Amino acid sequence: DGGITQSPKYLFRKEGQNVTLSCEQNLNHDAMYWYRQDPGQGLRLIYYSQIVNDFQKGDIAEGYSVSREKKESFPLTVTSAQKNPTAFYLCASSIVFRQGSNQPQHFGDGTRLSIL
Amino acid sequence: EDQVTQSPEALRLQEGESSSLNCSYTVSGLRGLFWYRQDPGKGPEFLFTLYSAGEEKEKERLKATLTKKESFLHITAPKPEDSATYLCAVQAGYSTLTFGKGTMLLVSP
Numbered sequence: 001d002g003g004i005t006q007s008p009k010y011l012f013r014k015e016g017q018n019v020t021l022s023c024e025q026n027l028n029h030d031a032m033y034w035y036r037q038d039p040g041q042g043l044r045l046i047y048y049s050q051i052v053n054d055f056q057k058g059d060i061a062e063g064y065s066v067s068r069e070k071k072e073s074f075p076l077t078v079t080s081a082q083k084n085p086t087a088f089y090l091c092a093s094s095i096v097f098r099q100g101s102n103q104p105q106h107f108g109d110g111t112r113l114s115i116l
Numbered sequence: 117e118d119q120v121t122q123s124p125e126a127l128r129l130q131e132g133e134s135s136s137l138n139c140s141y142t143v144s145g146l147r148g149l150f151w152y153r154q155d156p157g158k159g160p161e162f163l164f165t166l167y168s169a170g171e172e173k174e175k176e177r178l179k180a181t182l183t184k185k186e187s188f189l190h191i192t193a194p195k196p197e198d199s200a201t202y203l204c205a206v207q208a209g210y211s212t213l214t215f216g217k218g219t220m221l222l223v224s225p
Contacts, residue, residue, distance in 0.1 A: 042215035042218070043160075043205075043213075045212055058212065090160070092159075105213065107152075107160045107161070108159050109157075
């Protein structure tokens with residue numbers, strides 16, 4: 001079955017530590033996205049990528065980094081510079097929107113990151 | 117700046133009691149409005165895309181409608197398994213999505 005796989009489901013970070021969240025998709029989608037979800041807030045965009053080896057900052061990119069070396073994979077690193085990393089992180093993918101496509105984004109089941 | 121406001125924040129219904137959720141938006145050049153369902157601890161599940169005012173989409177007990185300023189998600193004779201948070205998002209121009217904060221729906225048997 002096609003879909004988006006996020007791992008791990010739960011992750012704990014120590015002070016001063018970088019952690020990497022995995023996101024893999026087999027939907028053959030060009031575009032991939034990372035969102036952060038906090039209680040009582042809407043999903044906020046961290047980074048997105050429309051094509052391999054290219055990505056753009058979203059609304060809350062500070063303290064995060066990404067890479068897009070393969071079409072199927074879009075890992076997110078939460079760096080020690082992110083002072084409030086505790087949140088639910090969601091990865092999504094879609095047909096590329098550059099040409100104005102309004103195809104929906106499809107989501108993985110998230111990674112919950114907590115601070116030790 | 118694009119804005120999406122969902123109301124109410126939370127809604128409690130008895131099984132079989134129909135109601136509507138609201139999504140108001142301000143955006144320049146709407147290209148699509150999306151409804152998602154999110155269960156606790158899970159990622160959002162896509163429900164509908166609406167493209168233009170007057171459009172309607174249906175799926176089982178859910179019906180989504182769109183005007184120039186808002187969208188409604190009508191739930192007819194809900195069941196406990198319809199309990200979830202319902203998210204609305206808009207896409208403007210060639211931009212990414214802007215999400216509302218969601219409506220948490222609880223349907224009691």
